[in-house]
Amino acid sequence: MKIVFMGTPDISAACLRALYESGKHEVIAIVTQPDRPAGRGKNLKASAVKEYALDKGITVLQPKRANKGGFPDVLRGLDADIFVVAAFGQILSGEILDIPKHGAINTHASLLPEYRGAAPIQQAILDGRDKTGITIMQMDVGMDTGDMLLKHEVDITPDDTGGSLYAKLCHIAPIALLEALDKIADGTITHEKQDDTKATYAPIITKEMAEIDWKKSAESIVNLVRGYNPFPGAYAHLFDKKIKVWKAAVIDEELDSIRLCPKEGIFVPAGDKAVQLLEITPPNGKKMTGADFVKGLNI
Numbered sequence: 398m399k400i401v402f403m404g405t406p407d408i409s410a411a412c413l414r415a416l417y418e419s420g421k422h423e424v425i426a427i428v429t430q431p432d433r434p435a436g437r438g439k440n441l442k443a444s445a446v447k448e449y450a451l452d453k454g455i456t457v458l459q460p461k462r463a464n465k466g467g468f469p470d471v472l473r474g475l476d477a478d479i480f481v482v483a484a485f486g487q488i489l490s491g492e493i494l495d496i497p498k499h500g501a502i503n504t505h506a507s508l509l510p511e512y513r514g515a516a517p518i519q520q521a522i523l524d525g526r527d528k529t530g531i532t533i534m535q536m537d538v539g540m541d542t543g544d545m546l547l548k549h550e551v552d553i554t555p556d557d558t559g560g561s562l563y564a565k566l567c568h569i570a571p572i573a574l575l576e577a578l579d580k581i582a583d584g585t586i587t588h589e590k591q592d593d594t595k596a597t598y599a600p601i602i603t604k605e606m607a608e609i610d611w612k613k614s615a616e617s618i619v620n621l622v623r624g625y626n627p628f629p630g631a632y633a634h635l636f637d638k639k640i641k642v643w644k645a646a647v648i649d650e651e652l653d654s655i656r657l658c659p660k661e662g663i664f665v666p667a668g669d670k671a672v673q674l675l676e677i678t679p680p681n682g683k684k685m686t687g688a689d690f691v692k693g694l695n696i
Contacts, residue, residue, distance in 0.1 A: 415571030520599035662687025
């Protein structure tokens, strides 16, 4: 099949690489977000998808708004059989979704109808789930509401962070996508409607959402630390200073106040039990263990 691929970050590039290297389908163009300022110098940086496409000589399209400015007509002119979307970063209109013969399919990082929306990977960890996965879905004009075509599950371990779970999904997303495309091509794909009554949502992450609320349970605090590692990074205020918290553990003990131990680090009372801060970044400092931070206080 002739494919127009739409995506932007690393997980998208992994899917594009698998499509290109499979040799089963022809990627005739990619659509990705415009280059963005990055780093201390704020120099424009291309997306991972664009970098791969340029290396392979694939046509690159970067509309600021895919639904406007005549871009739908550009897509029509490509005469693709299907649009493949993986974390593109723009909402597509019904006009665009209806252009190819097989419509558009999306690679979504959850087991739909759970965690529709922008941040399904982090939200699954925040909620303490032990499984998530990839759903290949037929796109419609709703927010991740289209028919489910195929699912692949992965386990979420107690040590998983947002970063490590993202890496797992980067591995299985291309496998699921290629399997779905093969079934679409040979006419054996099946459509399963989502049960809207079971839908949950994963909203866009803001920095404010990453602030630790010590009145919540110790388990929910540790899950927040895991889910927002590496982005945006959970944070708290300790001794009137803002610190980042990268790793924490539940301690089955009730505390009345913060406990500082040069050998074991920082223990903070929560809504129940306590939380041990295992790895932090102090203000204007480098990432360190909680124990090393306490040693530096010279208590």
